[in-house]
Amino acid sequence: MRRSLFYFTLIAILIFSSCRHKETQTSENASQPLAVKAEEVHPTTISGEVSVSGNIDGNTTVKLGFMVGGKINYISNNEGDNISKGQLIASLDPTNYSIAKRQADVQVSTASDEFDRLKILHERGSLSESDFSKIGFNLQQAKLQQQLQQKNLSDTRLYSTISGVLLKRQAEVGEIVSVGSPLFIVSDISKVKVLAYVPEGELHEIRIDQTANISISSLGRTFTGKVIEVGSTADATSRAFTIKIGIENPGLVIRPGMIAEARIATNSNKQVILLPAESIQQDQANQSFVFVVDKAQNKAFRRRVSLGNMVDNKIEIVSGLSEKELVVTGGQKRLSDGSLITITK
Template identity: 50%
Template sequence: MNTKTAFIPILLLSLLPGCREGKNNTRTSEAQIPVKTSEIEASKTLKEISLSGNIEGFKTVRLGFLVAGKINFISVNEGQMVSEGELLSSLDPTNYAIAKELADIQVNQVQDEFDRLKLMHDNNSLSESDFAKISYGLQQAKAQQKLHTKNLEDTKLYSPITGVLLKKLCETGEITGTGIPLFVVSDIRRIKVSAFIPESELKYIKPGQTARVFIPALGNTFDGKITEVGSAADVASRAFSVKIEIENQGLRIRPGMIAEVKIITGENQEMLLIPAVAVLRDFNNQSFVYLIDVSAGRAFRRDVGLGRAINDKIEVLSGLRETDIVVSGGQQKLVDGSQVISIK
């Protein structure tokens, strides 16, 4: 009995090395995933600044009446072209016409009195003070006549520029006050792109530089020129305003459209390029690639920041170094830490 009992522990000890060896064989036999790899390309190119902006009319005016009253006529609707000097709207002129008529009567009455007293003054039958009083009375009556004449004329509203009616903020029959904006007219024969540039990029641009402006709504790219660069930063964004002027042939570009602007600065910059096919995105829309650890024979995930696309490559702004090696084929099969073998 003692001999059998002593034999069992010895047998168990002899089996342990075999178990360890089996586990090691399992670890070393992990499948290697074949992948294609690419080196990161360092390149020099002209620095390009990309901005997003909105289209504005070259000149935009907000129009309202100089007198109050009831709107009795509107000649145009939103989106229609208007010419300089064209009648846009008018007010009921009845009250102003009556006031003008009363002013005319007052002038005639004072004029007759002035003429009579002037004869007396010329014959030295009227004192200077009395004559001065009637003279001032006539001047006052004529000034009132001019004021009421102008008020009557101001019941009509004309466009001061040629352009398109962007907004009509009233309807016939409404009562409006003095100076309330009722119409917005914009000259769109030339248009401006209004954009903002970060303060770190401000040193690269100046008035007179050319820009390429792509308008997605039209699917076309237009040549423009920088006409204004803001001198003070926006308090909230710390960015500076930029205005880019474009000729609007055919009047196809309309205010409010979105514009994508590219400005070539003339400055050289270094960039890192990788194949566009190497980039993946996760459920959070985060861009990432897989890097090869040559010594370990494994691939590891690395989040990256991307810039512009250049042919079949894409610029990497952050996350990679020039010496890194990225997976450009077969990366869809990988997880972080996968064992790989290069087949490039």
């Protein structure tokens, strides 16, 4: 019994000693400073620019529909096809309109014969002036009705008013359509426009013919354009102004609906804080932060920052840092808030 108690006490002492040894090692490791690289923050002068995003729209976009109602019997193209100005896009069954036109022709013939017959009587003095005038009005009315029916018959054929691309086809053969319904959308995309909004505080930086660099991520390409229009009235909700940037579109690779990022260079310069992209991290809340060095304590503390544009492979820090602060630019992945550090060159 005594021997068992002795062994139990010995094992407990050994376990306690081992734990104390591990705690001492952990405490010693935690107190070891981590080697990092740091960079002092200094403002950099860059050329001012206004960055906006917007949607691509065609240079000219038209919605086409029939001036008369009826049943569609022909459609020439599918969405995405090229369309020429004056090309027949669709037509309606003309049967009813052809019949109405022939009826109008008959009425004109009848009225003309009646007019010619009564004209002779009028010249002989056998017909009063008022009665002869009524016959003349009847003939004019018949001719006008003939013109109207001819126009209705012609309007059963729908032609494109511009050259471009068929963006939308909103009808099918056999479908009955009403007067004026927009059935086809054609857009001229030999040139395209970026429609974007500029905050009122930056509107004074924008002017007509200003050069803009347009980046379209879906194409992986950058294009050069010019500001062609600056809105004169702000949106009531966003207080932003509409601008339009024109872009040449060789090869018609840019299509309406694509998203574009535009950077418009201005004449003004500004002082900004720039940091290497790798020094900026994201937390679980998707907030950007950096580690700022406290020289007195030789520690690094986490600081949230607001980001701006990318400039020469560095990121603009809009807020969160001040001039001459020391920011960790290397070894920051191993740090936690308040880590003890040593700065290496």
